[in-house]
Amino acid sequence: MSLFHMLPACITFAFVMSHSNKIRILETIRQGQIGGGESHLLSLVENLDKDRYEPVVLSFTDGPMVDRLKEMGIQTEVIYTEKPFDISKWKRVKAFIEANNIQLVHAHGTRANSNVFWATKKLKLPLVYTIHGWSFHDDQNPLIKKVRVMGEQLLTNKSDINISVSASNQQSGKKTFKGFESVVVNNGINQHKFDPARSFKDVRSELNIPKDVTLVLFVARFIHQKQPLKLINAFANAVKQLPSLRLLMVGDGDQKAEALEMVKQLGIADQVIFAPFRQDVPDVLAAADVFVLPSLWEGLPIGLLEAMAMGKAIIGTQVDGTSEVIQHNANGLLLPVETLDNTLPQTIIQLTDPALRERLGKAARATISSTYSAAMMTRQIEGLYEGLLKKYRR
Incomplete structure (x- = not known):
């Protein structure tokens, strides 16, 4: 020895x-x-x-x-x-x-x-x-x-x-x-992990979300910067016009309790699903049709990049980091922060069009593949x- x-x-x-x-x-x-x-x-x-x-x-x-x-x-x-x-x-x-x-x-x-x-x-x-x-x-x-x-x-x-x-x-x-x-x-972004060609677990079945509805997804902290309450208001207006919409909100934060109460007050508790932070973000993204990030400001939002890597149709705001990645109507849709109350409901409805979602999603994925590895x-x-x-x- x-x-x-x-x-x-x-x-x-x-x-x-x-x-x-x-x-x-x-x-x-x-x-x-x-x-x-x-x-x-x-x-x-x-x-x-x-x-x-x-x-x-x-x-x-x-x-x-x-x-x-x-x-x-x-x-x-x-x-x-x-x-x-x-x-x-x-x-x-x-x-x-x-x-x-x-x-x-x-x-x-x-x-x-x-x-x-x-x-x-x-x-x-x-x-x-x-x-x-x-x-x-x-x-x-x-x-x-x-x-x-x-x-x-x-x-x-x-x-x-x-x-x-x-x-x-x-x-x-x-x-x-x-x-x-x-x-x-x-x-x-890890483009092997966030690859829409992979197989994913069925998050819709797990959360009892019908397969034939358009699923809007928010994955972020429930804080003022990310404006979850603004999104809930906009979704309430959209779902009145189009009852087949659903909103999945994944995350936690100091505005979560207010968000839960707001959904009840607006009478949309059946159309909004809440989940805590999850480790299986690619699976959650795979289940969604539209990803919304209505932030007041951003550095370079990783959640947005992950959704783009998964080929999702994006709605973002015209703020620093987001507008650096998203070109309006090319690889996503950008809205001014000041007009969200008026523009966000109609933009959500606009993205119930599968052809538009596919075009924006393909371009979003190409952006990530070329630049954000x-x-x-x-x-x-x-x-x-x-x-x-x-x-x-x-």
Whole structure:
């Protein structure tokens, strides 16, 4: 027996760790629920070159994303906080980074970065910040917006590399902050997972949705930004004119209770189906005819890209990230945010036309195939990691 095999297990582990050539990257995000940023992180971790990198994930809440990562065999830690800039957690974050021999930190979103940048700088480690969407918006209270702009300016200045998920996301930063710099890396989709040619389970049967109705789908958090209540109102108007419509709303969030009550008040409880966040998003998309995302703002919405990859007819709003991907009446339909009350009901009815849905869906899938690949996204990010690590080794 070799000397190596005679070592106690704990010493063997330390020996292997110290002699490993793999680069340990901390991918950190604000929550363990499934949303756009969380789906992005899952795709990135899944596609990273495992011969070169060893990802570790830090989430600030528990949830299905954390469960999924653990199933994948990815070391995942939860340090609970729902607050940005939660100073009470900073030392614990620093201790976790030190104990796990992290060599580079990649923060996904404002809240994650606000709770890791101090530890990263104290430990003199490179920091990458992906801006999935700015935390400030025009419809906010001016004082809240000012505070958030100051917070984002601090975070972008403290990061070694800022990644914008869309060109419009980058332009918003340049307009707001003097000297803001970022690299645009579009979100990417796993086109094997989101492939309409695959076979899928029958979600319509599972949820008792008739096969002959036009099914409109909303998959997003129930929050003000995504406007689920606006969609319910529009659907109520559409279904009065066309009773064969159904609406499936998948997700959770602080407006969910209000949405449930609203459906009852409008008398459309039989036409609207609610479901919590699900891991089987491709199956859910396969069941739908139309995908609607009536957002007030977006970075580059992953749910939208997934629906496009599945060849769905899209209704989106003329906001930054969405209008960068969707060309009106070419690969989807775009509506002005200001006129949704009037335009969304009729647009939903318009998409009961199977020929129109097929034309838009084919073009949507072609857009994803040519531009939004998860593998391509990951290779770009790996290139940024390598450049930054070389700079820090000098």
